[in-house]
Amino acid sequence: MLMGTLGTVATQNRSSERYALLKRLSDISRKVFPNIELRIQEADPSFHAQAYVLDGRQVVTLRGGLAFHGCLKKDGLLFTILHEIGHHVAPGPRITPTDPRSCDCAADCWAVGEGRRLLSSRGMTLNIRSALNEIELALAALKPSYDLSSERGCSGWPRRKATLTSIPVPRVVKCELRKMYG
Numbered sequence: 497m498l499m500g501t502l503g504t505v506a507t508q509n510r511s512s513e514r515y516a517l518l519k520r521l522s523d524i525s526r527k528v529f530p531n532i533e534l535r536i537q538e539a540d541p542s543f544h545a546q547a548y549v550l551d552g553r554q555v556v557t558l559r560g561g562l563a564f565h566g567c568l569k570k571d572g573l574l575f576t577i578l579h580e581i582g583h584h585v586a587p588g589p590r591i592t593p594t595d596p597r598s599c600d601c602a603a604d605c606w607a608v609g610e611g612r613r614l615l616s617s618r619g620m621t622l623n624i625r626s627a628l629n630e631i632e633l634a635l636a637a638l639k640p641s642y643d644l645s646s647e648r649g650c651s652g653w654p655r656r657k658a659t660l661t662s663i664p665v666p667r668v669v670k671c672e673l674r675k676m677y678g
Contacts, residue, residue: 508541508564517570518563525556525577528614532556532581536563543638545576547583547597556580565634571623572630574615578607578622586610589671599671604656608665628657 518536525534535557542559549555556577562568568576582603583591589599598606612622632653659665 507566508560509566510564514564517573521573521577524615524618524620525581528618529581529585532584534577536560538563543634545580547580549596554584556584567634567637568630571627572634574620574622575607575624575627575631578611578615579603582606582611601671604660605665608660624660628660632657
């Protein structure tokens with residue numbers, strides 16, 4: 497789960513351009529990752545994205561508050577989708593020892609590395625700095641209910657942002673969140 501909040505978003509971008517962007521991102525995701533079902537729950541106002549397994553199918557869901565948030569453009573949405581797909585396909589530490597999904601650290605690093613390369617081969621570019629700035633602006637708009645400066649805010653946002661913008665992105669061997677939270 498990239499955002500870690502179920503906060504709702506009052507103002508949403510429901511323009512035809514936004515719908516076209518979401519369709520384009522969905523179509524490309526389906527071609528590059530045919531085993532992963534991407535769902536957009538338009539009516540749900542929550543600012544939330546999640547990867548889960550349902551009846552044996554790998555699913556990524558974007559809630560409407562995130563999918564239609566005005567601060568998120570192509571890069572922010574694309575990174576979010578890649579992060580969630582990373583939970584299903586990234587190597588490295590698991591969320592828990594019995595969960596088949598990768599932890600947030602592994603999903604992040606997979607998204608900016610292998611995920612980005614796979615999409616690039618299909619002509620889709622991802623600017624990581626732009627994506628992270630869009631996500632940060634969107635989360636800041638959720639204040640006062642969400643505090644990015646806290647070490648727990650978005651699972652240590654300053655640390656995550658620094659890691660994801662470093663070159664090269666480090667390989668994840670141990671989950672940073674488990675180190676941070678016990």
